[in-house]
Amino acid sequence: MEDVLEIAGKKINNRLFIGTGKFSSYQIMKKALEEAKAELATVALRRVDESSKTENIMDYIPQNCSVMINTSGARDAQEAVRIARLAEAAGAGNWIKIEVIRDNKYLLPDNIETLKVVEILAKEGFITFPYMSPDLSVARRMVDAGASAVMPLGSPIGSNRGVKTRELIEIMVNEIKLPVIVDAGLGRPSEACECMELGCAAVLVNTAIAVAQNPPEMAQAFAQAVYAGRLAYLSGIPAAGKFASPSSPLTGFLREAKKS
């Protein structure tokens, strides 16, 4: 069965997206991307160093993996827009994960500023992926503003707490026609699987892979979990029974009455 995620004309088979921060070395990051057969990786423009005397992160992205620049470090809409434009001018493409964070304690996104960025960049032809706190109304506005997908957080970045926002994400999956990609907070493969079972289009994982004892193997584990979750979703997961089937039904008398 072919199951492809298509965004802006690009066909993506692997629904595990990987963030490239926090790895102990670029070599290990590269190996993790390879082992997971990642097709999309996010890279912070602030870390890109074309002039590097040492190493440039872009040289370590496998050939068959596309790059989506993120606007990490942006504190308001204006800064995020500038980062996106600089990225495009530098030849890093026009796929942008929009990240606007004014809160260094929890690293929670500012939905209002993020929406402003989508409004500006989508008009300029960028393929935008806003990272956001799950909120249906704002997500709808993101859609109207021209976003290509929405990226609600499962729990705060780096917290490894899993899908604490599950109820809100489920609602977004039901109501938003664009791909819903859970980004941030997934600490273990089973949580990535859970997102996929809910019907999310993809997940983005960074910390849980980067700081694992063996990042390449963990990347592989996440890839398999994402695949399993997706397959389960497509196979039609039977609804968990909410009520028991009693041997003496409460409405049995209706049938009794018929007999007589």
Added chain:
Amino acid sequence: MSFYDNYCQNKNFDLEGNFNSVSSASIQNILLQDNLNIAQFVALLSGEAQNYLESMAQRAQEITKRNFGNVIELYTPMYLSNYCDNSCLYCGFNLNNDIKRRTLTLEEVEKEAQFISSLGLKHLLILTGESRLKSPVSYIQECVKLLKKYFPSLAIEVYPLTEDEYTQLVAQGVDGLTIYQETYDEQLYAKMHIGGPKQDYRFRLDAPERGARARMRNISIGALLGLGDWRKEVFFLGLHAKYLQDNFPDVEIGISVPRIQPQVSDFKPICQVSDKNIVQIILALRIFLPRLGITISTRENPQFRENLLSLGITRMSAGSITSVGGHTLGEADQEKAPQFEIQDKRSVSQIKAVLERKGYQPVFKDWLYL
């Protein structure tokens, strides 16, 4: 409202009383908590907590990995001038010290910049002695304009400025401010700073807030350990960092815990701060403030720096020279007396190799001019 109000409220905080009420069970319980309150932070500074350094280290490492990953950001200082209008008892730049003074010309600054950037370093901290006359804001601005060509991130460690002056520097491309209070104890501060504009405790204490209002991206504060009782100093340092995080959530707050090192004068530390104490300090601050940047400078020796790496450090300096023009000026032109003696004299490539061996990615570039 300023941190000074907070300081005044807590000036008579019963640290001893709190320390005495700390039990082994309470430490163990704290290490299971996520959001520590002030009393719990204090408990981690206690004598009792010294018995739990290993458990604290495990917890601190786990928090640091989750929040910052396996990376260490590298930066290096550049001394522009060592003229100073202050007489601070502990400092090599004290105006009463008979040392050769100079302020780099712009040509010399450029030479230093070319040399430092040739090492691959991208984050620069520029420093001056505290003389508005010999290194005026206009001079710092000229230097910033020039240095921007070489470094994607520039921080300043100079005398405290007004909010307008910080705003001007931010507009020119400065994104970081480092300013240490030296000692939070207002009375001791007066004893240590016996002449010059630095005597103004309050103007210095409020500088990080002025910098934050001026939209600095990173602000680093610190206490010079060895002056006052370290537990008291670190208590206020932690409160100060928390205050800044709470009030300026979009600014990255960092701390440093420099220890007094030998310099030109014969000032001896008033209080001893052992390696073990430094470890406890870093662990307590990390567990109290999980997103806090923690810098360890080349004041500490190579082996100790390496051992501290996995306990919560996020930034370290490399290839540091603490004398004016130390990278490129010939011996004859160089003033010999640095602000303090550095202990870790390894080159940038040596530091890079050490980090890689220890499983850390050395991050040279983590910002860009917008």
